[in-house]
Amino acid sequence: MLFWLALWLALFWLWLLLAGDWNRTEWIAAAAAATIASFFGRRRATFRVTKAWSVPVMVVADFGILMWALVRSALRREVVRGEFVRRPFHADDAGVRAWVGLAATYSPNAYVVGFDAEREVALVHDLVRNRSSESPV
Numbered sequence: 001m002l003f004w005l006a007l008w009l010a011l012f013w014l015w016l017l018l019a020g021d022w023n024r025t026e027w028i029a030a031a032a033a034a035t036i037a038s039f040f041g042r043r044r045a046t047f048r049v050t051k052a053w054s055v056p057v058m059v060v061a062d063f064g065i066l067m068w069a070l071v072r073s074a075l076r077r078e079v080v081r082g083e084f085v086r087r088p089f090h091a092d093d094a095g096v097r098a099w100v101g102l103a104a105t106y107s108p109n110a111y112v113v114g115f116d117a118e119r120e121v122a123l124v125h126d127l128v129r130n131r132s133s134e135s136p137v
Contacts, residue, residue: 004038007037007038008034008035008038009034011030011033011034011037011038012030012031012034013030015029015030015033015034016030040095055103055104055106055107058106058107058132059106059107059108061132062107062108062109062110062130063108065109065128065130066108066109066127066128069127069128080127080128082125082126082127082128083125083126083129084113084123084124084125085123085124085125085126085129086121086122086123086124087121087122087124088120088121088122089115089120089121089122090120091115091117092117097115097117100112100122101115101122104122104124109126109127109128109130110124110125110126110127110130111124111125112124113125
């Protein structure tokens with residue numbers, strides 16, 4: 001019960017944060033979306049939530065990495081291009097892939113390009129190679 005309530009509150013406030021509008025219509029929409037999502041989320045409680053808690057920390061760390069790359073690029077007068085990297089990833093559920101793709105893309109240094117379910121890999125672009133930037137992939 002406590003997990004469901006915490007999930008509902010998190011989803012409710014996430015909706016309002018992303019909507020950017022504080023009126024009765026958005027409150028009702030946030031409550032409805034949070035209720036539906038938390039109902040299905042309760043059943044899928046095994047997805048990679050534990051790795052998602054590292055995302056805010058990595059956003060700050062990756063900002064520092066990007067600033068260092070920018071300074072180094074300006075001093076050397078060369079552009080940092082980055083690279084595409086394949087990472088092993090297995091998830092049968094499209095919702096889990098979507099959640100992991102969203103959480104991993106918050107990092108300013110790495111973003112998920114896509115998933116190949118047949119080969120069980122995720123294609124990620126890293127500006128500066130840092131494996132922890134790709135978390136939770």
